[in-house]
Amino acid sequence: MTAEVTPVVPGTASGPAIVLDEPVSLWGGFDAETGCIIDRQHPQLGVCLTGAIVFMRSGRGSSSASSVLAESVRLGTAPAAFVIEQPDEILVLGSFVGEELYGITTPVVIAEPSLSGDITTGTTITLDASTLRWSLP
Amino acid sequence: MTVTLTSDEEAMLDGGSGEGVAMAMRLVVRLAEAMGAASLLPVTNAHIDSCLYHGQSGLDFVNRLVEGAAQVTVPTTLNVSSLDLLHPELFLGDDDTRVAATTLMDGYVALGCESTWTCAPYQREVRPSLGEDIAWAESNAIVFANSVLGARTHRYGDFIDIAAAVTGRVPAAGLHLAEHRRASVVLDVSQLSTTLLATSAVYPMIGLLAGRLAGNDIPAIVGLPATTTEDDLKALGAAGASSGSLAMFHAVGLTPEAPTLDAATGGAPARTVTITAADIRAARDELSQTTSTTLTSVNLGTPHYSVSEIGRLHDALAGQTVHESIAFYVSTGREVLAEAGLRGWVEPLEAAGVTFVTDTCTYITPIVRDTTGVSMSDSAKWAYYAPGNIGVESIFASLDECVASAVAGRIVRDDELWS
Numbered sequence: 001m002t003a004e005v006t007p008v009v010p011g012t013a014s015g016p017a018i019v020l021d022e023p024v025s026l027w028g029g030f031d032a033e034t035g036c037i038i039d040r041q042h043p044q045l046g047v048c049l050t051g052a053i054v055f056m057r058s059g060r061g062s063s064s065a066s067s068v069l070a071e072s073v074r075l076g077t078a079p080a081a082f083v084i085e086q087p088d089e090i091l092v093l094g095s096f097v098g099e100e101l102y103g104i105t106t107p108v109v110i111a112e113p114s115l116s117g118d119i120t121t122g123t124t125i126t127l128d129a130s131t132l133r134w135s136l137p
Numbered sequence: 138m139t140v141t142l143t144s145d146e147e148a149m150l151d152g153g154s155g156e157g158v159a160m161a162m163r164l165v166v167r168l169a170e171a172m173g174a175a176s177l178l179p180v181t182n183a184h185i186d187s188c189l190y191h192g193q194s195g196l197d198f199v200n201r202l203v204e205g206a207a208q209v210t211v212p213t214t215l216n217v218s219s220l221d222l223l224h225p226e227l228f229l230g231d232d233d234t235r236v237a238a239t240t241l242m243d244g245y246v247a248l249g250c251e252s253t254w255t256c257a258p259y260q261r262e263v264r265p266s267l268g269e270d271i272a273w274a275e276s277n278a279i280v281f282a283n284s285v286l287g288a289r290t291h292r293y294g295d296f297i298d299i300a301a302a303v304t305g306r307v308p309a310a311g312l313h314l315a316e317h318r319r320a321s322v323v324l325d326v327s328q329l330s331t332t333l334l335a336t337s338a339v340y341p342m343i344g345l346l347a348g349r350l351a352g353n354d355i356p357a358i359v360g361l362p363a364t365t366t367e368d369d370l371k372a373l374g375a376a377g378a379s380s381g382s383l384a385m386f387h388a389v390g391l392t393p394e395a396p397t398l399d400a401a402t403g404g405a406p407a408r409t410v411t412i413t414a415a416d417i418r419a420a421r422d423e424l425s426q427t428t429s430t431t432l433t434s435v436n437l438g439t440p441h442y443s444v445s446e447i448g449r450l451h452d453a454l455a456g457q458t459v460h461e462s463i464a465f466y467v468s469t470g471r472e473v474l475a476e477a478g479l480r481g482w483v484e485p486l487e488a489a490g491v492t493f494v495t496d497t498c499t500y501i502t503p504i505v506r507d508t509t510g511v512s513m514s515d516s517a518k519w520a521y522y523a524p525g526n527i528g529v530e531s532i533f534a535s536l537d538e539c540v541a542s543a544v545a546g547r548i549v550r551d552d553e554l555w556s
Contacts, residue, residue: 063294063295066296071193089292097198
């Protein structure tokens, strides 16, 4: 299966999908040391996002999220890519700075809201610029 | 989409003003491309959130700017950091973090930023005015600037804040453009009782619900009383930026771009959501999930307390003393603390057992001396983030409940207030 997406931070990535029931605030909700969700109100508390293609509706919360993403890029705990439905500048900035400082790209792409219905957590995803590929289970 | 740059902007990008300026301009231009902006806009003012220590990457970034000979080109204030420079003994973290956080703060001062160290730059004497384009980071400051001041800032975060301060430019996009500042959802609070709306604690709960209901839309809130204060709107915005991505709201009849509902929406149709007392109660209960019943601390001032809020606390605590088992913190800006001191409020509050924290905040850095048991706050933002950040169990409560609990040394609830 394939889907066309709009790259905001272009790049390539592959990994297992994690479809978040609710957006997570990287700052305060995600631990850059471990790569896992620490927001106690989040339904996926404890889930680790390292190396995953993270699907979430939008960004969330504090403007420190850019720093947390850049720090997790430095530590190697960042997701492989973000697939979001609405543009999120704070996420995008964290990704740009990870690239400026460490030469590692965490792609951010915009997808149609219907896409997250087709993809479930665990599906292996490949992102190549503006194309997402996956196999049906 | 290609962003059209002026010759000055091109020169900054090309490294003519140094590698620090060039990196800052690359970030501004890349963000402009990501936002679909056709050009850049000059800003008059910036507020920097990047000075809070999150790890080595923050230091790596500021060092690039300092080594690249960058300087801010507009008046620039600094958000809270991880340390209280006026009361350094309050920091209970390790020395490595203390040293790294200090180095980060020094880096931003070296770039020409003012040592304000507050998350509430809108509580300073001089503040941006209606229609002014600014580059502010810190989610609560963004929502206050857009909503209450009518100044225009997009939802900026770390890195782009200082990039905008260095280049004096932001993308001509997002909330800088009038057409993106209109409400598309109406939150009706007119069913709430006059008594409830006269309680400051209801405003963060309205904000919490607004953040969740609005998504990326701008809400217009109808039914707020004329007596609503700036402190109330501050608490509302801060809560909405915690539970969601609220960057702006209109309070119809109160905020400068919303003299009427039509002005707020631009006359376009908007979906309406009614907020009931049951919704408010549920929001409070959601922020009060604890397993322990032992109160150990009370934490006020997230965002930083204003002079009037310190005055309210002074009146509420009058003649009483904080129980010896309770640590009672008030986070505020150093300028506000100085003003409250001149008004004679600081000394009696300290004598009653209140510890003032400046330059930082008790939910982002290790200051709270006992993180077992339950911590109480009159801030929805504090109650929302503190469990994840500093490992406490938190309860949201009104100022009066906070004061009564601190004096009694146990959790005191006024359930009539919330019914």
